[in-house]
Amino acid sequence: MVNIEDLEELKQISETNETLLLEKLLNFQCVEIAEFLSGLEQEKLIYFFKKLPEDILGDVFCEFNLDIQNNIYNNVTKKFFSKIFSSMPSESRADFYKQLDAKNQVKVLPFLSKGIRDDVISLSLYSDNTAGGIMSTDFATLYKDMTVQEAFTKLRADAPSKKMIYYAYVVDSEMKMLGFISLRDLILSESNQHISDFLHENYISATVDDDKETVASMIEKYALIAIPVLNDEKQLVGIVRYDDAISVIKEEQTEDMEKMMGIVSDNSNQTYLETSCFQNYYKRVGWIVCLFFLGILTTLVLSHYELLLSQIPVLIPFFPMISAVGGNTGSQTSSVIIRALSLKEIKINDCLKVIFKELQVAFLMSFTLFIFVYCEVFAISYFSKIKNYNPCWVAFVVGLALFLQVVVSMILGALLPLIVKLLNKDPAVVASPAITTIVDVTGILIYFSIASLLL
Amino acid sequence: MVNIEDLEELKQISETNETLLLEKLLNFQCVEIAEFLSGLEQEKLIYFFKKLPEDILGDVFCEFNLDIQNNIYNNVTKKFFSKIFSSMPSESRADFYKQLDAKNQVKVLPFLSKGIRDDVISLSLYSDNTAGGIMSTDFATLYKDMTVQEAFTKLRADAPSKKMIYYAYVVDSEMKMLGFISLRDLILSESNQHISDFLHENYISATVDDDKETVASMIEKYALIAIPVLNDEKQLVGIVRYDDAISVIKEEQTEDMEKMMGIVSDNSNQTYLETSCFQNYYKRVGWIVCLFFLGILTTLVLSHYELLLSQIPVLIPFFPMISAVGGNTGSQTSSVIIRALSLKEIKINDCLKVIFKELQVAFLMSFTLFIFVYCEVFAISYFSKIKNYNPCWVAFVVGLALFLQVVVSMILGALLPLIVKLLNKDPAVVASPAITTIVDVTGILIYFSIASLLL
Numbered sequence: 001m002v003n004i005e006d007l008e009e010l011k012q013i014s015e016t017n018e019t020l021l022l023e024k025l026l027n028f029q030c031v032e033i034a035e036f037l038s039g040l041e042q043e044k045l046i047y048f049f050k051k052l053p054e055d056i057l058g059d060v061f062c063e064f065n066l067d068i069q070n071n072i073y074n075n076v077t078k079k080f081f082s083k084i085f086s087s088m089p090s091e092s093r094a095d096f097y098k099q100l101d102a103k104n105q106v107k108v109l110p111f112l113s114k115g116i117r118d119d120v121i122s123l124s125l126y127s128d129n130t131a132g133g134i135m136s137t138d139f140a141t142l143y144k145d146m147t148v149q150e151a152f153t154k155l156r157a158d159a160p161s162k163k164m165i166y167y168a169y170v171v172d173s174e175m176k177m178l179g180f181i182s183l184r185d186l187i188l189s190e191s192n193q194h195i196s197d198f199l200h201e202n203y204i205s206a207t208v209d210d211d212k213e214t215v216a217s218m219i220e221k222y223a224l225i226a227i228p229v230l231n232d233e234k235q236l237v238g239i240v241r242y243d244d245a246i247s248v249i250k251e252e253q254t255e256d257m258e259k260m261m262g263i264v265s266d267n268s269n270q271t272y273l274e275t276s277c278f279q280n281y282y283k284r285v286g287w288i289v290c291l292f293f294l295g296i297l298t299t300l301v302l303s304h305y306e307l308l309l310s311q312i313p314v315l316i317p318f319f320p321m322i323s324a325v326g327g328n329t330g331s332q333t334s335s336v337i338i339r340a341l342s343l344k345e346i347k348i349n350d351c352l353k354v355i356f357k358e359l360q361v362a363f364l365m366s367f368t369l370f371i372f373v374y375c376e377v378f379a380i381s382y383f384s385k386i387k388n389y390n391p392c393w394v395a396f397v398v399g400l401a402l403f404l405q406v407v408v409s410m411i412l413g414a415l416l417p418l419i420v421k422l423l424n425k426d427p428a429v430v431a432s433p434a435i436t437t438i439v440d441v442t443g444i445l446i447y448f449s450i451a452s453l454l455l
Numbered sequence: 456m457v458n459i460e461d462l463e464e465l466k467q468i469s470e471t472n473e474t475l476l477l478e479k480l481l482n483f484q485c486v487e488i489a490e491f492l493s494g495l496e497q498e499k500l501i502y503f504f505k506k507l508p509e510d511i512l513g514d515v516f517c518e519f520n521l522d523i524q525n526n527i528y529n530n531v532t533k534k535f536f537s538k539i540f541s542s543m544p545s546e547s548r549a550d551f552y553k554q555l556d557a558k559n560q561v562k563v564l565p566f567l568s569k570g571i572r573d574d575v576i577s578l579s580l581y582s583d584n585t586a587g588g589i590m591s592t593d594f595a596t597l598y599k600d601m602t603v604q605e606a607f608t609k610l611r612a613d614a615p616s617k618k619m620i621y622y623a624y625v626v627d628s629e630m631k632m633l634g635f636i637s638l639r640d641l642i643l644s645e646s647n648q649h650i651s652d653f654l655h656e657n658y659i660s661a662t663v664d665d666d667k668e669t670v671a672s673m674i675e676k677y678a679l680i681a682i683p684v685l686n687d688e689k690q691l692v693g694i695v696r697y698d699d700a701i702s703v704i705k706e707e708q709t710e711d712m713e714k715m716m717g718i719v720s721d722n723s724n725q726t727y728l729e730t731s732c733f734q735n736y737y738k739r740v741g742w743i744v745c746l747f748f749l750g751i752l753t754t755l756v757l758s759h760y761e762l763l764l765s766q767i768p769v770l771i772p773f774f775p776m777i778s779a780v781g782g783n784t785g786s787q788t789s790s791v792i793i794r795a796l797s798l799k800e801i802k803i804n805d806c807l808k809v810i811f812k813e814l815q816v817a818f819l820m821s822f823t824l825f826i827f828v829y830c831e832v833f834a835i836s837y838f839s840k841i842k843n844y845n846p847c848w849v850a851f852v853v854g855l856a857l858f859l860q861v862v863v864s865m866i867l868g869a870l871l872p873l874i875v876k877l878l879n880k881d882p883a884v885v886a887s888p889a890i891t892t893i894v895d896v897t898g899i900l901i902y903f904s905i906a907s908l909l910l
Contacts, residue, residue, distance in 0.1 A: 027657055029677055155642055165639055166621045166680070183638045184620055187610050202482055220705075222484055223698040225621070225680060242697045243678040246704065250675075250798075253708045257715075257794055272795035273808060277815040284787050284816070285823055288780070292824060295779050296831055302772040303835055310768040317757035320778060320895055324750050325743070327782075328888045332739050339712055340727035343705075353728060360732035361739070368740055369747060376751055380758055433783045436891065440775055 010036055014044065022051055030056055034063030046075050058087030062096075067274070069096060073104075082111030091136040091244070094123035123238075131215045132208035134248065135229045135238030140168045142195055144178055149191045151181075166225050167239075170199055175235040177228060179203055205230050208237060215240050216248035256342060258283075259428035260335065291437045298440045305448045314381055314389055315451055318398045321373070323443040325402060326409040327436035329365060333358060333413030334435045338427045341417060351418050355411065362410040366403040374399045389455060397454050401447045408446065409439040465491055469499065477506055485511055489518030501530050513542030517551075522729070524551060528559075537566030546591040546699070549578035578693075586670045587663035589703065590684045590693030595623045597650055599633055604646045606636075621680050622694075625654055630690040632683055634658055660685050663692060670695050671703035711797065713738075714883035715790065746892045753895045760903045769836055769844060770906055773853045776828075778898040780857060781864040782891035784820060788813060788868030789890045793882045796872060806873050810866065817865040821858040829854045844910060852909050856902045863901065864894040 013021045025033050025048075033052070037045045037060070049072060052060060061069065061084050073081055073096075085093060085108065097105060097120050109117055119137050126132025140158045142151050155165055168186075170178045179201040189198060205228045206215045219227050219242055226239040275283075302309075309316060337354065340346045346354060377395040413435055417427035468476045480488050480503075488507070492500045492515070504527060507515060516524065516539050528536055528551075540548060540563065552560060552575050564572055574592050581587025595613045597606050610620055623641075625633045634656040644653060660683045661670045674682050674697055681694040730738075757764075764771060792809065795801045801809060832850035868890055872882035 029657075029659065031676060031678075152642060165642070183642070187607060187620070187638070202484075204484065220698070220701050221486055223486075225697070242680070242701070243675070246675050246697070246701060249701065249704060254794060254798070257712070257790060260790075271798070271800035272791065273801060273805065273812075277812050277819070280791075280812065280816045281819040284784075284791075285820060288783055288787070288820065289823065289827065291783050292776075292780060292827060295776050298775045298779070299772045299831070299835060302775060306768055306772060309771050310765055313761055313765040316761060316764050316771065317754045320753045320757060320775070320899075321747075321750050323775060323778075324753065324892055324895060325747060327891065328743055328746050329739075331888065332743065335712060335715075336727065336735075336739075339709060343709070343726070345726035346728060350728065357728075357732050357735065361735045364732070364736040365740060365743065368744065372744065372747060376754070380754060433786065436782065437779055440779060444775075 011039070014040065014048070018048070018051075021048070026053070030059040031063045034060050038064060038068060042071055046072055050076065050080070054083060055087065057084045058089070058093075062088050062092035065271075065274070066099065073100075078107060078111050081108065086112060086116050089136060090119055090123060090138050091134060094120055098124045126208060129212055130208060131206045131210040131212060131229045131240055132238070134212050134215075134244050135208070135240050136244075137238050139226070139228075139236075139239045140165045141171050141175075141236070142168045142181065144170055144172070144194075144196045144199065146195045147191065148186060148189050148193050148195070151186060151195055152191075155186075169228055169236055169239075170195060171236055174233075175237075177203075177205065177230055177234060177236040180228065203228070206240065207231070212240075212248050213252050216245040216252070219245040220249070256338075256428050259426060260338065287433065291433055294434075294437045295440065298437075298444060301441060301444045305444070305452075308448060308452055312389075312451065312455055314394060315398075315447070315455075317380065318377060319444070319447060322398070322402055322405050322447050323440045325369060326405040326439040326443045329362075329406050330409035330413035330435045330439045333361075333410045334417055337414050337417045341421055341427050348418065348422055354414055354418065358410050358414040359407070362407045365410065366406040369406060370399045370403050373402050394455070397451055398447075400454075401450045404446050404450070405439070405443050408442050409435075412439060412442070466494070469495065469503070473503070473506075476503070481508070485514040486518045489515050493519060493523060497526055501527055505531065505535070509538060510542065512539045513544070513548075517543050517547035520726075520729070521554065528555075533562060533566050536563065541567060541571050544591060545574055545578060545593050546589060549575055553579045581663060584667055585663060586661045586665040586667060586684045586695055587693070589667050589670075589699050590663070590695050591699075592693050594681070594683075594691075594694045595620045596626050596630075596691070597623045597636065599625055599627070599649075599651045599654065601650045602646065603641060603644045603648050603650070606641060606650055607646075610641075624683055624691055624694075625650055626691055630692075632658075632660065632685055632689060632691040635683065658683070661695065662686070667695075667703050668707050671700040671707070674700040675704070711793075711883050714881060715793065742888065746888055749889075749892045750895065753892075753899060756896060756899045760899070760907075763903060763907055767844075767906065767910055769849060770853075770902070770910075772835065773832060774899070774902060777853070777857055777860050777902050778895045780824060781860040781894040781898045784817075784861050785864035785868040785890045785894045788816075788865045789872055792869050792872045796876055796882050803873065803877055809869055809873065813865050813869040814862070817862045820865065821861040824861060825854045825858050828857050849910070852906055853902075855909075856905045859901050859905070860894070860898050863897050864890075867894060867897070 010021060010024060013024065025036065028036070033056070037049055040048070045068065049057075049060070061072065064072070072084075076084075085096075088096070093116075097108070100108070109120075112120070123132075123135070123137065126135075128134075140155055142154060146154065151168070155168060158165070166183050167180050168183070169180050172178055179199040180203050181195060181198060181200065185198045204218060204222050204224065206218060208229055208231050210229075215227060215229075218224070219240065224242065226241045228236055229238040229240060231237045337346070374395045377398045378391050381389070381391040381394045416435060416438075420427045420429060465476060465479060468479060480491065483491070488511070492504055495503070500523065504512075504515070516527065519527070527539075531539075540551075543551070548571075552563070555563070564575075567575070578587075578590070578592060581590075583589075595610055597609060601609070606623070610623060613620070621638050622635050623638070624635050627633055634654040635658050636650060636653060636655065640653045659673060659677050659679065661673060663684055663686050665684075670682060670684075673679070674695065679697065681696045683691055684693040684695060686692045792801070829850045832853045833846050836844070836846040836849045871890060871893075875882045875884060
């Protein structure tokens with residue numbers, strides 16, 4: 001494993017003794033070599049990268065970020081690049097190819113073998129968000145009537161070029177999938193047994209058009225190392241591995257969080273520091289402006305009460321508290337519900353159960369807060385310079401408004417994600433910022449209705 | 456794969472024809488059988504569960520939630536339970552054992568074979584949050600001087616009881632780890648070669664005390680199927696598999712989100728509907744009350760401006776907007792930074808870069824909002840009943856306050872997570888609810904300072 005001292009040492013060596021550096025580098029994993037090289041200046045990076053042994057070029061290359069990949073692409077001969085390209089895992093290869101412009105795509109193709117050329121072109125046709133878009137074609141196939149002995153021979157012949165041979169997929173002559181066997185089965189069997197003797201015909205599979213998040217959650221649910229991906233004709237066209245599933249799960253999480261915070265996902269793989277400030281602005285401004293327009297409601301309602309407020313100024317200091325507490329409890333509830341929906345812990349028809357539970361929690365929460373607010377408001381209005389009202393009465397009025405506001409906010413926080421889910425949209429859009437703005441309006445209405453009624 | 460029609464069909468069959476049901480059930484995966492049985496009444500669940508073939512009892516049992524597991528435990532004989540228990544994956548077995556009270560733990564042990572008894576006891580000693588707490592002891596070992604032929608023989612002997620044989624770990628006579636080989640290597644080799652010929656001595660490993668999140672991210676980074684876990688004497692004591700890593704990553708995400716929304720994580724595996732309303736209340740009330748106390752600041756500052764407000768009532772309607780926009784932009788920024796920190800895209804010493812970038816985004820955002828706010832305020836104050844001030848001037852003052860508030864909120868949103876990270880705490884605590892409450896105070900200060908200066 002690489003650690004900081006190793007990196008420092010390597011950096012020093014890279015200045016002086018390059019043979020030693022290359023020797024040392026080979027003790028590291030490909031992802032670590034890529035990490036180290038990424039820290040060097042561009043020229044040095046390319047210089048050392050070119051000196052790596054041919055068999056790891058592809059694996060190191062696919063660990064670089066896109067900028068570095070394109071840099072290398074532009075600074076090596078097409079012939080050398082085809083070497084890298086041919087040894088890359090099939091799905092990373094297709095991803096890189098996809099982002100090249102048409103002119104460059106055409107330039108790369110002639111240097112590739114026919115098999116790889118076809119593979120790249122067909123893989124790059126699938127949409128990024130589907131199983132097809134993340135699948136790999138590095139899998140091993142067997143035939144049903146093979147003996148274990150024959151299977152071993154075929155796997156041996158295939159394996160150097162096939163990354164995933166822990167499962168071998170059993171297909172007929174038209175590549176229609178019949179089932180799978182695991183290497184474990186092969187090892188436990190006798191060499192004269194037939195594949196058909198321990199074929200798993202009851203298998204889990206995905207189709208090329210399945211959403212990649214669905215595929216990832218199947219891999220998770222069934223604890224698969226890889227899931228076979230079939231086309232419309234039930235032919236085996238690829239596999240999605242567990243490590244791709246982990247990436248999808250992480251991406252999905254970032255997307256959910258971005259959505260919850262009103263940030264437009266751009267599906268790029270750029271890190272925070274790589275994203276320009278205009279992109280950052282673009283990702284965030286839409287939602288802020290939408291919420292701003294929603295917020296105009298608050299202003300309009302408040303304008304309506306302008307006269308009441310100038311007559312009862314004692315109400316003013318507590319208004320932001322009502323709206324803040326409403327926003328906090330509402331957004332807490334909505335994130336609990338959004339998370340439960342996304343983990344499939346609740347379904348739409350649990351709606352009544354959810355509301356009933358949140359109502360109970362809301363009463364407990366409101367009651368707790370009522371006590372605190374009563375004390376606070378009493379103390380502040382007792383010491384206030386303006387004394388038209390009995391502090392006890394003001395405290396009760398504000399406390400009551402808060403009580404109602406918390407109940408309403410929590411019920412809205414629970415209902416809105418469910419409603420959005422019912423409309424088949426992503427419930428994350430009604431998370432924190434949206435719900436806060438919405439309950440601002442209910443806060444004002446509750447506060448001033450109660451105040452004008454009771455004061 | 457199970458789908459809703461299948462489930463309905465199975466449910467109907469379960470009423471009438473139990474032999475057919477059991478036959479049909481066996482076409483499903485263990486996780487699906489558990490899903491189906493979980494939907495039945497308790498008595499039926501136990502009745503059908505007992506009739507399942509012995510070799511899948513353990514795998515089905517570990518897919519049930521804890522309530523159902525304990526129900527089964529209490530309703531079958533200890534002898535039958537020991538059958539289930541012995542065939543469970545080792546880490547699930549230890550998890551179940553851990554949550555039994557001491558009296559029941561003692562009751563189970565005598566029915567187990569010595570090997571399993573030792574395994575359960577030693578695994579249950581590790582803390583839940585460490586590699587030891589999630590590791591499995593179902594792994595296969597080989598010795599360095601074995602031939603490929605001998606290795607196959609040992610794996611065959613071990614495999615039925617060892618779930619994970621895609622990697623085999625090579626140890627010395629004291630279980631000290633020397634390296635590993637993958638099944639792929641074995642298959643590619645000749646039967647008279649020695650294990651030492653293709654031993655990977657340069658391997659990634661974890662130690663029993665490593666945080667489970669660290670272990671999960673190692674599995675992710677190096678795309679491993681399993682990572683070996685060593686004790687202080689470098690002895691191999693377990694492995695953590697990729698599917699455990701996926702669970703850890705998901706749990707961590709829920710925790711992050713809960714922390715961001717001010718919800719206390721209780722580390723229980725209960726789903727939303729299983730959690731009682733008191734637990735729900737308990738998980739959420741702490742943060743809400745803390746924020747409430749923080750919010751008293753807002754009220755105090757506002758009280759200070761009470762007189763100013765009653766003199767310039769035209770200011771009131773716009774105040775919530777200033778604070779809402781500040782809260783939204785601030786919490787957006789903080790979640791971007793928190794996410795980037797958690798994905799390790801930025802480090803503490805990128806602090807200046809981050810602030811500089813956010814400053815640029817903030818200016819773009821503020822300028823956009825200034826234009827909208829100017830128009831809004833102008834329109835509203837133009838039609839307002841109270842006309843002491845020139846609408847143009849009021850709009851400019853409010854717009855300027857908003858401009859400053861957005862810049863301050865976004866810089867705070869970027870700075871606070873970095874500061875919390877610097878103090879070695881989890882930056883998620885300063886997400887949305889906290890930052891919203893904090894910028895409420897800056898909002899009032901900015902708004903009223905500018906208003907009292909310019910109006």
